[in-house]
Amino acid sequence: MDPPPQSVFQRQKIPTQPEKNNKELxxxxxSIAYEYxxxxxxDPAIEHLKEAIKLWPKYYGAYIALAKAYRYKRNIxxxxxxxxxxxxxxxxxxxxxxxxGALYSKFKRYPDAIAEFEQGLHYDSTNVNLxxxxxxxxxxxxxxxxxxxxxxxxxxxxxxxxxxxFALANVYKEMGEPxxxxxxxxxxxxxxxxxxxxxxxxxxxxxDMKRYSEAIDEYKFxxxxxxxxxxxxxxxxxxxxxxxxxxxxxxxxxxxLKLDPKSAQPLFRIADLYxxxxxxxxxxxxxxxxxxxxxxxxxxxxxxxxxxxxxGYYTKIKWDKNKxxxxxxxxxxxxxxxxxxxxHYKKAKAxxxxxxxxxxxxxxxxxxxxxxxEDKWFYCKGGK
Numbered sequence: 170m171d172p173p174p175q176s177v178f179q180r181q182k183i184p185t186q187p188e189k190n191n192k193e194l195x196x197x198x199x200s201i202a203y204e205y206x207x208x209x210x211x212d213p214a215i216e217h218l219k220e221a222i223k224l225w226p227k228y229y230g231a232y233i234a235l236a237k238a239y240r241y242k243r244n245i246x247x248x249x250x251x252x253x254x255x256x257x258x259x260x261x262x263x264x265x266x267x268x269x270g271a272l273y274s275k276f277k278r279y280p281d282a283i284a285e286f287e288q289g290l291h292y293d294s295t296n297v298n299l300x301x302x303x304x305x306x307x308x309x310x311x312x313x314x315x316x317x318x319x320x321x322x323x324x325x326x327x328x329x330x331x332x333x334x335f336a337l338a339n340v341y342k343e344m345g346e347p348x349x350x351x352x353x354x355x356x357x358x359x360x361x362x363x364x365x366x367x368x369x370x371x372x373x374x375x376x377d378m379k380r381y382s383e384a385i386d387e388y389k390f391x392x393x394x395x396x397x398x399x400x401x402x403x404x405x406x407x408x409x410x411x412x413x414x415x416x417x418x419x420x421x422x423x424x425x426l427k428l429d430p431k432s433a434q435p436l437f438r439i440a441d442l443y444x445x446x447x448x449x450x451x452x453x454x455x456x457x458x459x460x461x462x463x464x465x466x467x468x469x470x471x472x473x474x475x476x477x478x479x480x481g482y483y484t485k486i487k488w489d490k491n492k493x494x495x496x497x498x499x500x501x502x503x504x505x506x507x508x509x510x511x512x513h514y515k516k517a518k519a520x521x522x523x524x525x526x527x528x529x530x531x532x533x534x535x536x537x538x539x540x541x542x543e544d545k546w547f548y549c550k551g552g553k
Contacts, residue, residue: 195225202234211238229255233264240272248272263289263296270302279306295326301333308336313344331357335367338374347378365394372404381412399428403438410442418442433459433466440472447483449476467520471527474513478534481506485537488544497549504541507534 198221205214218235221228232255239248249272255265266289273282283306289299300323307316320337324330338353354371361367372387388405395401406421419442426435440455453476460469484503488496511534514527 191224192228195221195228195231198224199228199231199234202231202238206234206238206241209241211242214238215242227258229259229262229264232258233268236265236268240268245272245276261292263293263299265289266292267296267298267302270299274302274306274309277309279310282306297323297327297330297333300326301336304333304336304340308340308343311343313340316340329360331361331364331367335370338370342370342374342377347374350374351378363394365391376404376408381408384408385412397428399425399432402428403434406438406442410438410445413445415442415446431462433463433469436462437466437468437472444472444475444479447479449480452476467517467523470513470517471523474510474517474527474530477506477510477513478530481510481534481537485541488541492544492548494548494550497545500541500545500549504538504545507538507541510534 198217202214202217202221205211205217215235215238218231218238221231222235225231232251236248236251236255239245239251249269252265252269252272255262266285270282270285270289273279273285283303286299286302286306289296290303293299300319304316304319304323307313307319317337317340320333320340323333324337327333334353334357338350338357341347341350341353351371351374354367354374357364357367358371368387368391372384372391375381375384375387385405385408388401388408391401392398392405402421402425406418406425409415409418409421419439422435422438422442425438426432429435436455436459440452440459443449443452443455453473456469456472456476460466463469481503484499484506488499488503511531514531514534517523517527
C-alpha cells in the first residue's frame with residue numbers, strides 16, 4: 170500500500186522545547202479547542218489546536234486531539250498523517266497507535282489496524298484500549314478465540330472494566346454460548362443496574378435462550394426508563410405472545426403503533442398475534458393494512474401464506490370428518506385455500522430469510538392437495 174502524501178507535519182523537523190510562556194499559551198489554546206470539540210464545533214477546534222502546536226511544536230496531546238478532530242470531520246488523510254507525526258514525536262506513547270488502529274478499524278482496514286494495535290502493545294503491553302481494539306477486530310472477523318484471549322487479558326489488567334465485560338459477553342453470544350454471555354451480563358447488571366445498554370443486551374440474550382419471564386422483566390425495566398421506546402414495546406409484545414399472554418401482547422403492539430403510526434411492523438405483529446389465536450379474518454385484515462404501508466415487505470406474503478394454509482387445513486379437517494358427495498364444496502374450498510397459500514409462499518421465497526420456511530410449507534400444502542385430489546376423484550366425480 171502506498172503511503173499517504175506528506176503533510177506539513179511530516180515535512181518539518183521535530184523542533185526543540187518552547188519557552189515556558191509559549192507552553193502555557195499552547196495549553197490554553199488546547200483547552201479552548203477541547204471545549205469546541207465537546208460542542209461538535211470541529212473547525213474552530215482545529216484552528217486552536219494548530220495554534221497550540223505552533224506555540225509548542227512537540228505538544229503530543231495536541232496532535233492526538235487534532236487527529237481526532239480530523240476523524241470527526243471524516244478528513245481521513247489528515248487524521249492519518251497527524252497520528253503518524255505524533256509517533257515521531259514520541260514513539261513510545263500508545264495513543265497514536267490506538268488512534269490509527271481505531272481509524273483503520275472504522276473503515277475495515279483490519280490488517281492495518283492490527284499492525285498499529287500490536288505496535289502499541291510493544292511499548293505498553295497492558296494498555297486496555299489496545300487490547301480491546303484487537304478484541305474488537307477479531308470479533309468482527311469471527312476469530313473468536315483470539316477475541317476472547319485479548320478481552321480476557323484486558324480484564325486481567327482492569328477486572329471491573331464494564332466496556333470489556335460487555336464486549337466479552339457479546340463474543341460469547343456470537344459464538345452461540347449464551348449461558349456465558351448471561352453470566353457476564355448478570356455481573357454487569359449488579360455493578361451497573363441502571364445501565365440500559367447492559368439490560369437491553371441481557372434481555373435479548375435471555376429471549377434467545379427462551380428464558381421468557383426473565384426477558385420480560387428486563388424489558389419492563391427498560392420501559393420504566395424509556396416509556397416511549399418503540400423497539401422495547403415490540404420486543405415485550407413478542408415475549409407476551411410467546412407465553413400466550415395475548416391481551417398483554419396486543420397492548421404492547423398497539424403502543425408501538427401509537428409511537429410510529431407509519432410503521433408496518435406493529436401491524437404485522439398484530440396479524441401474527443391473531444393468527445396464533447386462530448382469528449384468521451382479523452389476521453388477514455391487519456396484513457392488508459401493513460402491506461398498504463410496505464407493499465414490498467415479503468413478511469406479509471409469509472403471513473398470508475400461513476393464513477390461507479390454516480384456512481385450508483381447518484377446512485380439510487371438516488372434510489375428513491364427513492367425506493361425502495354432498496360436502497364436495499368443502500373439499501374444493503380447502504383446495505382453493507391451499508393453492509392461494511402456495512402462491513403467497515412462492516412470492517415469499519424471494520427473501521432469503523423466508524426461503525427455507527416457505528419451501529417447506531409449499532411441500533406440506535402440496536401433500537394435502539394430493540390427498541384431497543384423490544378424494545375428489547373418488548367422491549366428487551370431477552368436483553360436482
